[in-house]
Amino acid sequence: MRDKLKDFFAVQFEEELIEEIIETGELKFYREGELMMDVGDQINFVPFLLRGVFKILSEDETGGEIAMYFLERGDTCACAFINSLHNPQKSRIRAIAEIDSEVILVSLKNFDEWMVKYKSFRHYVIESYSIRLREMIDAIDTLAFMKMDERLLKYLHDRAQVLRDTMLNITHQEIAYDLNTSRVVVSRLLKQLENLGKIKLNRNRIEVLDL
């Protein structure tokens, strides 16, 4: 745990802070597909991602979903910050492990203390928050301005990038859920992209060619 922490966070964190994190943080392992938090959950911790990828999505009243962005190693969850500033609040988002992942869960109480006590921590949090905000804006104009075919290609690229693999094991239906559209539409657009030579299609698998 100490090594992993140092790998991704220690460059910026003081020794003393690292020790505190190790002492009080809870190391947790999430298997692929496992939920870290769901819409409506009471959140009383802030996660720091040591290894793996989480998909963050929002849900509407009727169960429709929209994938917003991915969390990678070294990231932390912006939505959890909000919970740390106010009193424990309900989660607006769902976080699912895309691959086997490891996180350190830090209690809100410690999080609060460290914000005051450590400059490095404060900076990390603010920096991380602003990165997340930019991603959010990016997600909004993807939704507002891009057509489905562009959104689909962006989705495939993003995914290939965070998973560091151009071979994506995913079904058309799953993509449809993430983009909040129908499977038929995804199938058709994927076929188009294949004809354009941008991807290669197989059952349960999509290879991204033009990265």
Place this chain on the structure above:
DNA sequence: ACATTAAGTGATT
């Protein structure tokens, strides 16, 4: 061989 699940397609709105 049969059932199940994933993907492809034409027609309609």
Place this chain on the structure above:
DNA sequence: AATCACTTAATGT
């Protein structure tokens, strides 16, 4: 771009 209704293909038992 969504939906329906149907076909075809791949995969599991």
